[in-house]
Amino acid sequence: MSISQPTSPGLWVSRFRITLKVVLKHILAPVGFLFHRRKGIRVLLYHRVNTHDFRALGMVSREISVPTGNFRRQMAHLSEKGFKTISLEQCRAMLAGEIPFQEKTVLLTFDDGYEDNLTDAAPILAEFGFIATVFPVLDKIGMDNRCWPLSDTDGLGQFMTTPELQAWLDAGNEIGSHTMTHPVLTHLDDAQLHEELRASRLGLQEAFGLDCIAVAYPGGDVDMRVAKATREAGYELGLTTRSGTNTIGTDAILLKRTEVSATDTALIFALKMRGVFDWLGVRDTVLYRKVMRIVNAAAAGLTKAPKARPS
Numbered sequence: 001m002s003i004s005q006p007t008s009p010g011l012w013v014s015r016f017r018i019t020l021k022v023v024l025k026h027i028l029a030p031v032g033f034l035f036h037r038r039k040g041i042r043v044l045l046y047h048r049v050n051t052h053d054f055r056a057l058g059m060v061s062r063e064i065s066v067p068t069g070n071f072r073r074q075m076a077h078l079s080e081k082g083f084k085t086i087s088l089e090q091c092r093a094m095l096a097g098e099i100p101f102q103e104k105t106v107l108l109t110f111d112d113g114y115e116d117n118l119t120d121a122a123p124i125l126a127e128f129g130f131i132a133t134v135f136p137v138l139d140k141i142g143m144d145n146r147c148w149p150l151s152d153t154d155g156l157g158q159f160m161t162t163p164e165l166q167a168w169l170d171a172g173n174e175i176g177s178h179t180m181t182h183p184v185l186t187h188l189d190d191a192q193l194h195e196e197l198r199a200s201r202l203g204l205q206e207a208f209g210l211d212c213i214a215v216a217y218p219g220g221d222v223d224m225r226v227a228k229a230t231r232e233a234g235y236e237l238g239l240t241t242r243s244g245t246n247t248i249g250t251d252a253i254l255l256k257r258t259e260v261s262a263t264d265t266a267l268i269f270a271l272k273m274r275g276v277f278d279w280l281g282v283r284d285t286v287l288y289r290k291v292m293r294i295v296n297a298a299a300a301g302l303t304k305a306p307k308a309r310p311s
């Protein structure tokens with residue numbers, strides 16, 4: 001007896017986008033060998049690690065969820081290649097020239113604060129003696145991602161609660177800010193911008209008794225005005241989504257990060273660690289982000305569920 005499979009337009013759009021991304025990555029990889037690749041601290045950007053059924057996830061989570069088995073293989077790859085993870089403070093001190101700069105260092109980061117970071121990623125990090133930083137959105141702690149477009153249903157988009165974030169810290173990991181509400185920072189006026197940065201930093205410091213020195217810019221949206229406000233709010237590290245490595249002389253408030261996504265095969269991950277995709281930092285431009293917002297809005301239109309969505 002055959003079981004009927006869901007065939008929503010969203011599923012086909014997801015499959016098309018993911019196939020396209022995998023194909024493009026393999027086509028574009030050789031281009032990276034033509035560019036000079038700089039050594040330095042590589043910051044990896046993850047969002048989710050889980051074993052959820054691809055079809056059950058929302059469109060965004062399908063692309064940002066690294067399967068747990070893949071994550072373990074990625075951490076094993078780092079370990080075999082001799083990489084060590086560093087803390088935010090070690091990263092800051094190394095970039096400032098206060099402690100010796102070490103090759104083969106990596107800073108692992110997780111944006112948004114999903115619960116699966118604790119349930120699926122943390123045990124694997126511990127297995128390899130690695131640490132990572134999670135960047136929760138202060139107002140979304142203990143909630144789920146249904147407030148965002150193309151999100152998950154059935155509780156699959158759960159963010160960590162305060163006790164879960166404490167458990168994450170207790171395991172030796174770290175926390176940084178991802179703002180109060182996850183806005184497009186470059187669209188905010190000066191007062192709103194200051195409040196998003198300042199209040200989230202103070203909120204995390206009060207809740208967990210830590211010194212919050214880092215912010216991950218939501219969606220990687222940052223310009224010189226946001227960078228200046230970030231420094232003024234007391235942060236020492238700001239994490240973008242622009243690919244590349246960081247070394248002495250890199251502006252610590254505009255750190256480069258390399259995103260790891262659901263479409264990264266073992267080969268693509270290994271090439272990313274070698275900097276083969278760093279030239280794609282050109283994606284992190286205002287024009288690219290504008291185009292992607294239009295593409296994603298079109299995808300959202302195509303995948304609109306028949307039932308009423310919350311406004």
Ligand SMILES: [Zn+2]
Pocket residue numbers: 111112178182218219
């Ligand atoms: Zn985010």
